[in-house]
Amino acid sequence: MKILYTLLIALSSFTFFSCSKETSTTQVNVMNSLLTNKNWYLDYSITEAMTSTTPVVFKSYVGQSTYFITYLKNGDTKDSDGITGTYTVELINGESQIHMQLKTSNGNPFEVIYNIISVGESNMVLSKVTTGPATKLYFTTK
Amino acid sequence: MGLANTILYRGLCISILTIFVGSEVHAQTLTKKQQDSAFLLHPGQERIRKIKKSLAKAFVNFTNNDLSLYGSLNLSKQKINDKGITAPINYLYSSLNNNSYEAGFSGGFRMDGMYKEKHPYSFSFGINRIIVGNNYQNIYSLAPFIDDFTHFKADNVFTTLNITAHYKKLLPVNDMNKYKFYAVVGPSFDYKISSISEENLINSAGNKAIINGDFGAEFDNKGYYVLFAHYKYGVNMKSSSVPIQLNRFEIGMSIKTKDLF
Numbered sequence: 282m283k284i285l286y287t288l289l290i291a292l293s294s295f296t297f298f299s300c301s302k303e304t305s306t307t308q309v310n311v312m313n314s315l316l317t318n319k320n321w322y323l324d325y326s327i328t329e330a331m332t333s334t335t336p337v338v339f340k341s342y343v344g345q346s347t348y349f350i351t352y353l354k355n356g357d358t359k360d361s362d363g364i365t366g367t368y369t370v371e372l373i374n375g376e377s378q379i380h381m382q383l384k385t386s387n388g389n390p391f392e393v394i395y396n397i398i399s400v401g402e403s404n405m406v407l408s409k410v411t412t413g414p415a416t417k418l419y420f421t422t423k
Numbered sequence: 424m425g426l427a428n429t430i431l432y433r434g435l436c437i438s439i440l441t442i443f444v445g446s447e448v449h450a451q452t453l454t455k456k457q458q459d460s461a462f463l464l465h466p467g468q469e470r471i472r473k474i475k476k477s478l479a480k481a482f483v484n485f486t487n488n489d490l491s492l493y494g495s496l497n498l499s500k501q502k503i504n505d506k507g508i509t510a511p512i513n514y515l516y517s518s519l520n521n522n523s524y525e526a527g528f529s530g531g532f533r534m535d536g537m538y539k540e541k542h543p544y545s546f547s548f549g550i551n552r553i554i555v556g557n558n559y560q561n562i563y564s565l566a567p568f569i570d571d572f573t574h575f576k577a578d579n580v581f582t583t584l585n586i587t588a589h590y591k592k593l594l595p596v597n598d599m600n601k602y603k604f605y606a607v608v609g610p611s612f613d614y615k616i617s618s619i620s621e622e623n624l625i626n627s628a629g630n631k632a633i634i635n636g637d638f639g640a641e642f643d644n645k646g647y648y649v650l651f652a653h654y655k656y657g658v659n660m661k662s663s664s665v666p667i668q669l670n671r672f673e674i675g676m677s678i679k680t681k682d683l684f
Contacts, residue, residue, distance in 0.1 A: 307624045308510050314621075315512065325568065377511050401513035404569045419568045 309370050312377060315400050316370065320349040321420040329414045350420075358383075370397075379407065485544075488536035491649070492683060493547065495675025498524040499555040505575035506561055507664025510625045513572040516562055520573075523556040524672070531585070533677050535649075543591040543605065551583045551613065555669070575665055576622045587611035589637065603643035611635040611655060632660035633669060649677045 350360040358368045358381060366383035377397040384390050398406035398417065405420040500523065531549020538544050559573045589609035596604040613633040623629050639653030657669035 304624075307621050308626075311510070311512065311621050311625060375509070397511050399511045399513045399565055399569065399572075401515065401569075401572065403515070404513055404572075406565060406568065 305372075308377070309372055312370050312397065312400055315402060316352045316379075316405070317354045318351075319422045320351050321405055322347075322349045322423050323418060324421055325419040326416055327419070328416045352379075362386075378410075484539045485536050486540060488534050490680045491533045491535065491677040492680055493529075493531060493533045493549065493651075493675055493677035495529045495651070495673045497527040497529055497551060497553060498672040498674075499527060499553050500524045500558060500670050501555045501577065501579075502558045502560060502668040502670070503573075503575065503577050504560045504666045505573055505628075508574035508626050508628065510574065512574055512622075512625070513563070513565070513569060514574075514576045516559060516571040516573055519557055519576060520559045521556050522558040524670075525554040525556045525579070527552045527554040529585070529673065529675065535591075543593065545587075545589045545591060545607070547585070547587045547589075549585045549587075550616075551585050553581055553583060553671075555579050555581075575625075575628060576620075577665070577667065578617075578620055578623050580617075581615050581619075582617040583613040583615050583633070585611060585613050587637065591641065601645055605641040605643070606638070607641055607651075607653065608638045611637050612660075613657065626664045628663055628665040630659040630661055630663045630667075633657040634660045635669075635671075639673070646679070647682070648679075651675055651677070 348361050350358065352358050352368055356367050356369065357365070359365045363386045364383050366381055368379055368381045371378050371380055377400075379395045379397060381393045381395070382390065383393060394410040395407040395418075396410055398408050400406075403422045407418045407420070409416045409418065529549050529551040531547055533545055533547035533549075535543070535545045557577055557579055559575075561573065562571050563574065564570045564572070587609065588611070589607040591605040591607050593599065594604040594606055596602075611634075613635065615631040615633075619629045619631070635655040635657035637653050637655045639651060641649055641651040643649050651673070653671075653673040655669070655671040655673060657671070659667055
């Protein structure tokens with residue numbers, strides 16, 4: 282009988298160790314790995330309507346498809362307009378965000394925060410956090 | 424947890440090795456030192472003897488045991504339901520979903536015997552290298568731009584330790600004194616010993632334990648070897664945000680160790 286209890290305890294230990302090992306940084310690490318060391322080309326931006334009666338504004342980047350932004354593994358970012366700075370991916374109250382501390386070509390600092398709507402190997406959708414109507418930015422790696 | 428797992432595996436391996444080494448009996452001439460040592464107390468050996476005695480007592484109804492080595496080919500496919508994933512991550516559906524059976528392999532030990540001298544059974548302990556095809560149940564899109572993606576990328580190559588207990592029913596087919604055909608049924612348990620990717624840990628999706636229901640058929644050729652074909656239907660042992668159904672076909676052969684060594 283004793284041996285059966287031992288086997289039962291061994292099986293319970295297996296079950297205990299079968300729990301997942303997610304940590305607070307798991308999701309951020311995965312999003313970082315998908316985001317970094319690529320040129321993200323802006324294909325579309327969509328600005329939502331101020332009111333339900335105003336139509337949605339589609340702003341196509343046809344002719345401006347050379348705009349891109351790069352997030353480097355060391356935490357630096359730069360875009361095709363010459364704006365540089367640093368970024369961090371953060372998870373705040375369940376919302377995944379990119380916080381960017383940037384400098385214009387004149388050296389003036391400013392901060393931009395994007396909500397990550399979706400990020401993948403080759404597609405990314407961000408939403409700019411502003412007080413006015415939200416703008417969604419659609420990127421691909423081409 | 425990772426360290427605890429590593430310690431657990433090492434502990435298990437050492438225990439298994441100890442049992443095997445301890446069960447070996449060599450007929451050889453003892454040296455003077457060994458003769459002296461025979462009169463001394465050996466707590467380790469004593470413990471192993473007690474475990475053996477206890478096992479024999481606990482499994483007194485399990486008789487006619489034959490130890491075999493087995494090897495098999497596995498064909499596996501998993502159904503993945505990623506509805507519980509809330510992380511804003513996309514993976515292109517077309518690049519992940521192949522909805523096919525992929526080939527892996529297994530090997531290990533198997534004990535065939537008789538319970539209370541009338542119920543044939545088999546226990547097996549082995550290692551599986553599972554390569555699995557993926558069938559994603561949910562497809563998402565983000566209009567007007569991203570079409571057909573999933574929120575989850577399941578691991579499709581992993582290694583498991585497997586423990587199986589099968590009840591065997593002798594079928595009245597052919598000359599049963601020569602060739603025996605069995606129908607088998609029973610549970611099995613898989614524990615992933617390969618590391619789980621970070622993608623698989625998001626939103627508590629990671630799960631290492633799989634519990635299976637098995638059934639199949641076996642052909643015993645005069646006790647020389649056994650050919651078997653099993654179907655295994657597995658699910659996560661613990662609740663997960665991504666329930667996975669693992670379907671496997673296992674085709675293989677076992678040979679008695681006393682015929683091999």
